Amino acid sequence: MRYQSHDVDEFAHVRIASYWPRRVSAVGTRVQPSVLSTPSPPPLFSMFRNTYDSDNTVFSPQGRLHQVEYALEAVKQGSAAVGLRSKTHAVLLALKRSTGELASYQQKMIRIDDHVGIAIAGLTSDARVLSNFMRQQAMSSRMTFNRPVPVNRLVSTIADKAQVNTQEYGRRPYGVGFLVIGQDHTGPHLYEFSPSGTSFEYYAISIGARSQSAKTYLEKHYESFADSNLEDLIRHGLHALRETLQQDKELTINNTSIGIIGPKGPHEKVVSEEGSFRILEGEPIDVYLKTMEAKAAPEAAAPPPAVGDEDVQMAE
Amino acid sequence: MDHFPTNWGRPNYNTFDAHATYPLHVHPQPSSSADGVQHTQQPIVTGTSVLALKYKDGIMLAADNLASYGSLARFKGVQRLQAVGDYTIIGASGDMADFQYLQYILDNLIISEEINPQDGHKLGPSEVHEYLSQLLYARRSRMNPLWNSVLVGGFRDGQRFLAYVDLLGTTYKASTLATGYGAYIAQPLLRKAVEGKEDTLTEDEARKIMEDCLRVLFYRDARSINQYQIATISAAGASISGSLKLETSWGFAEGIRGYGGQTQ
Amino acid sequence: MPDMSVLAGPQQHQFNPYAENGGTILAIAGADFTVVAGDTRQSEGYSIQTRYAPKVFRLTDRAVLAVNGFAADGNMFVKKVKQRLEWYRHAHAKDMPLRAIARLIQTMLYAQRFFPYYVYNILGGIEEDGSGAVYSFDPVGSYEREACRAAGAAQSLVQPFLDNQIYFKNQTAAPGQSHPTHLPLSDVLSIVIDSFTSATERHIEVGDGLEIYIVLAKGRSLQGVEGLRGLREMSSREDGERVFVLQRELKKD
Numbered sequence: 001m002r003y004q005s006h007d008v009d010e011f012a013h014v015r016i017a018s019y020w021p022r023r024v025s026a027v028g029t030r031v032q033p034s035v036l037s038t039p040s041p042p043p044l045f046s047m048f049r050n051t052y053d054s055d056n057t058v059f060s061p062q063g064r065l066h067q068v069e070y071a072l073e074a075v076k077q078g079s080a081a082v083g084l085r086s087k088t089h090a091v092l093l094a095l096k097r098s099t100g101e102l103a104s105y106q107q108k109m110i111r112i113d114d115h116v117g118i119a120i121a122g123l124t125s126d127a128r129v130l131s132n133f134m135r136q137q138a139m140s141s142r143m144t145f146n147r148p149v150p151v152n153r154l155v156s157t158i159a160d161k162a163q164v165n166t167q168e169y170g171r172r173p174y175g176v177g178f179l180v181i182g183q184d185h186t187g188p189h190l191y192e193f194s195p196s197g198t199s200f201e202y203y204a205i206s207i208g209a210r211s212q213s214a215k216t217y218l219e220k221h222y223e224s225f226a227d228s229n230l231e232d233l234i235r236h237g238l239h240a241l242r243e244t245l246q247q248d249k250e251l252t253i254n255n256t257s258i259g260i261i262g263p264k265g266p267h268e269k270v271v272s273e274e275g276s277f278r279i280l281e282g283e284p285i286d287v288y289l290k291t292m293e294a295k296a297a298p299e300a301a302a303p304p305p306a307v308g309d310e311d312v313q314m315a316e
Numbered sequence: 317m318d319h320f321p322t323n324w325g326r327p328n329y330n331t332f333d334a335h336a337t338y339p340l341h342v343h344p345q346p347s348s349s350a351d352g353v354q355h356t357q358q359p360i361v362t363g364t365s366v367l368a369l370k371y372k373d374g375i376m377l378a379a380d381n382l383a384s385y386g387s388l389a390r391f392k393g394v395q396r397l398q399a400v401g402d403y404t405i406i407g408a409s410g411d412m413a414d415f416q417y418l419q420y421i422l423d424n425l426i427i428s429e430e431i432n433p434q435d436g437h438k439l440g441p442s443e444v445h446e447y448l449s450q451l452l453y454a455r456r457s458r459m460n461p462l463w464n465s466v467l468v469g470g471f472r473d474g475q476r477f478l479a480y481v482d483l484l485g486t487t488y489k490a491s492t493l494a495t496g497y498g499a500y501i502a503q504p505l506l507r508k509a510v511e512g513k514e515d516t517l518t519e520d521e522a523r524k525i526m527e528d529c530l531r532v533l534f535y536r537d538a539r540s541i542n543q544y545q546i547a548t549i550s551a552a553g554a555s556i557s558g559s560l561k562l563e564t565s566w567g568f569a570e571g572i573r574g575y576g577g578q579t580q
Numbered sequence: 581m582p583d584m585s586v587l588a589g590p591q592q593h594q595f596n597p598y599a600e601n602g603g604t605i606l607a608i609a610g611a612d613f614t615v616v617a618g619d620t621r622q623s624e625g626y627s628i629q630t631r632y633a634p635k636v637f638r639l640t641d642r643a644v645l646a647v648n649g650f651a652a653d654g655n656m657f658v659k660k661v662k663q664r665l666e667w668y669r670h671a672h673a674k675d676m677p678l679r680a681i682a683r684l685i686q687t688m689l690y691a692q693r694f695f696p697y698y699v700y701n702i703l704g705g706i707e708e709d710g711s712g713a714v715y716s717f718d719p720v721g722s723y724e725r726e727a728c729r730a731a732g733a734a735q736s737l738v739q740p741f742l743d744n745q746i747y748f749k750n751q752t753a754a755p756g757q758s759h760p761t762h763l764p765l766s767d768v769l770s771i772v773i774d775s776f777t778s779a780t781e782r783h784i785e786v787g788d789g790l791e792i793y794i795v796l797a798k799g800r801s802l803q804g805v806e807g808l809r810g811l812r813e814m815s816s817r818e819d820g821e822r823v824f825v826l827q828r829e830l831k832k833d
Binding site: 357449453456457459461480484485486487488489490499500503 | 597599631633695
Binding site: 143144145146147150152153184185186 | 433435436437439442443446447450473
């Protein structure tokens with residue numbers, strides 16, 4: 001679902017409508033024309049872009065929680081992450097940003113347990129809090145049942161936690177989305193978690209800046225993923241991730257992270273027998289980058305990016 | 317393993333009631349709770365031995381149907397074997413009230429971990445055993461133990477599982493296990509009959525071994541009874557028999573000389 | 581008829597939260613390796629509960645922990661140490677160094693000073709400088725680094741033997757010669773196996789099986805370890821410290 005921005009005037013009317021007694025149409029909460037003729041609001045209010053958005057527990061007349069939608073925007077501000085799943089493996093690929101020549105690249109992947117790892121898009125600090133919680137859940141499952149926590153339950157738990165922040169007064173939603181890969185006795189899995197409190201399982205998915213481009217690629221190729229080997233899965237992931245880059249940028253060993261769950265691939269040296277989660281960065285991913293096929297020349301001009309979906313400036 | 321649940325978890329104390337012949341509430345209590353709350357307790361209504369062994373197709377457990385009140389055979393139709401989920405059967409000796417509380421806890425565990433989520437992640441015997449161990453260890457650490465010795469048998473994904481846990485949180489695994497008096501009387505018999513043959517013993521052979529052990533226990537353990545149940549857990553699932561009667565013969569007693577009330 | 585006169589006086593029939601589960605553990609440090617071993621019998625009183633209950637656990641590729649005493653406390657303690665090490669891995673993306681694990685264990689034991697884990701711990705492994713090390717603990721956390729240590733049921737049988745064989749106590753070096761500071765791995769393994777066969781012979785709570793963990797320093801050649809019968813590798817990678825476990829039978833009577 002995409003958040004749609006509205007122009008200020010339209011919402012000015014809505015805001016006023018909440019201060020004056022109003023009639024509500026039978027089908028929804030659209031404001032009646034008679035209200036539209038009321039005087040314009042005091043200047044103070046015009047600094048807000050929107051209303052019904054200062055408190056996440058209040059619905060807008062359109063039945064939306066604006067704070068939650070802004071949180072989804074925060075996810076789109078983060079650099080992209082892509083996830084894919086085959087019958088044997090689940091992989092994550094993420095684009096790391098650097099704020100400048102002197103800065104290091106931001107961490108995009110976090111290990112939760114031997115059998116679970118995540119890629120993040122959005123507020124890193126929120127991701128640390130949530131991933132810490134996931135680690136606690138994973139450990140407590142090992143303590144009480146001597147069992148790796150089932151991946152779907154781990155994701156549901158954080159989704160429930162995020163939902164609380166969309167309903168309780170005085171809280172704010174998490175500003176981060178996750179792609180979660182993991183394996184349990186039902187095989188490898190890939191989930192998306194979003195700050196709205198939802199979680200879904202996917203064959204392939206992407207989140208973050210320009211992730212729609214990656215999704216388009218994935219939708220075109222996903223049917224081959226189930227039977228792919230690890231190398232092909234990663235190659236598809238890199239191709240999808242590449243779609244999220246700006247024109248003059250490309251994937252390098254410095255700006256790309258790869259997370260893997262599943263048995264050891266031919267290019268890997270040390271992997272536990274169970275195929276535990278591992279993060280590849282730097283030199284080891286070069287071999288995968290080299291398998292990428294050159295990008296086809298862009299046909300015609302690319303459509304202008306939607307508002308609020310542009311990537312920030314990337315360092316070389 | 318001490319035959320008398322009353323003595324479990326206590327220092328050896330043989331000068332008082334070494335044979336547990338007095339009703340348990342007569343046992344001296346720790347003096348009044350002037351120095352704080354006393355969790356210290358004792359088993360009241362108790363079950364005696366539980367036996368278990370590994371055989372070709374899975375795990376077999378056995379326990380009699382008696383719950384004793386001291387030396388009184390108080391309840392003669394008590395079931396001490398219980399299925400937990402689809403892959404596990406537990407058998408308990410010790411305090412029957414504490415065991416029923418354990419059953420309540422485990423029933424709720426199955427509801428919250430399997431029935432509510434409905435996601436196919438079910439609890440196997442090793443998970444149930446770990447959970448029980450953590451529970452019993454936590455209770456002993458609060459000095460408020462659940463006064464039981466529990467055998468956990470199970471079968472899942474082609475793997476047999478058999479383990480022990482008691483009121484102290486002590487755990488171990490072996491191919492034959494016995495609690496209570498059975499640890500002295502039945503365990504040597506079980507080891508002799510089973511060790512090395514775990515993968516060849518048939519269910520019928522295993523059942524025969526169990527019945528022989530239960531019979532010896534009935535002859536020698538004054539807190540046992542000749543009604544029992546046998547449970548199996550295998551690829552076919554869990555099954556607990558109805559109450560069965562032990563065949564016993566006492567004719568040999570006629571030939572015994574040298575003690576007792578004979579006049580000659 | 582039981583003696584009822586004891587009922588007259590005040591009686592203490594308190595719940596005892598501890599048991600003693602027998603067995604013995606042992607560790608010896610070499611120049612660039614450490615050996616940690618334990619028997620696998622678990623008993624209570626005269627009853628053997630099981631013939632296979634491990635008392636030695638791999639913590640990391642360079643640390644192995646042996647626990648002996650009350651088995652329930654031991655298992656719980658190992659589990660908690662492992663979880664603390666997992667949190668360290670999460671925070672620092674590397675394994676905790678051996679001397680840090682030693683201090684962690686002392687802190688965790690002392691935290692239970694007034695309801696102790698009834699467990700004697702021996703930690704063995706490789707320090708950051710590549711040397712073999714053994715740390716031994718009492719149940720409430722006192723610890724020191726040593727070259728060798730035995731603990732548990734047969735401590736009093738094994739430790740004097742180690743004092744003689746490792747520290748060369750009551751041995752006089754040949755004229756003009758001195759005792760070696762460290763023994764080679766093959767000698768250490770022989771001493772460990774002899775210690776346990778002897779303890780099994782003379783102590784009823786020792787026997788059934790023997791598990792010997794061998795930790796080798798990074799870059800050290802295997803030097804014959806690979807040829808040992810029944811050897812299993814436990815390390816997660818081949819280019820760091822390496823952990824092996826060796827299993828032997830002990831008498832079961």
